[in-house]
Amino acid sequence: MNNLTSTDFGERLKTLIFKMGKNQSSFASSVGVSHTAIGKIVKGETQPRFSLIDSILKAYPEVSRDWLLEGTGEMFINKPTITPTTPEAYLQDYLKRLEERFEKLSEQLTVKDRQIDRLMDLLGKLDDVIEEARIVALWKESQARA
Template identity: 45%
Template structure:
């Protein structure tokens, strides 16, 4: 059974040790474009074929278009797609940093709202004596007061 051009493009991606996203980025295309081609939803247009053959000159154009001959005109260069991978990682890192900054901002806003709520409640209730003194927690009632109240009730 003869391969379709869609299947040949999928074979190229595999032979270059890439995934569809990295391959699409190497051609300057959206990953969905390559996904739809590989899955047979769309046929590749002239622009895709042209950019593929310019970017990867070792691919046999006759094989790509007709399936005749070998996939590569020479031994394939199996170098990892460093610039594209690096740009993907840089983009991902940037997104993570933005998300982290957003979470920090949300945390700060939450702390501020909690501090406001505490201050509001303290002003409404009056600050309880003996609750805190600096960093150490003090008891609300001393043992003497509890004993006196117990004796008074009896």
């Protein structure tokens, strides 16, 4: 990987994304990184991390490791059967991802609501303790005057 330049890898990645019938965002989702990270690599601004290369090869086992890393040989070990992405299929895929994100956010909100409820209970108890402390302070003050 010493001969790997950002620009060369970025061009190969751009070609791979196109050949897989994806856009940068859907490809990024499929390998578990942000579309921004993929965009920077495609533009040659950054080099890929080994974890990304590993994720690509795991998500797309038909991609040749040698081609991806060095640009040698064929892109695919076995030619993939890629169905062309239609606007409807793209929108269905996008909608599915949005629904998944919404579900995750909904679960996170439920957790946060429980945390807020626990904090509110603690604040209520703290208010009770503060009120008791005031009463004790007033009582001690009145005892000291008497």
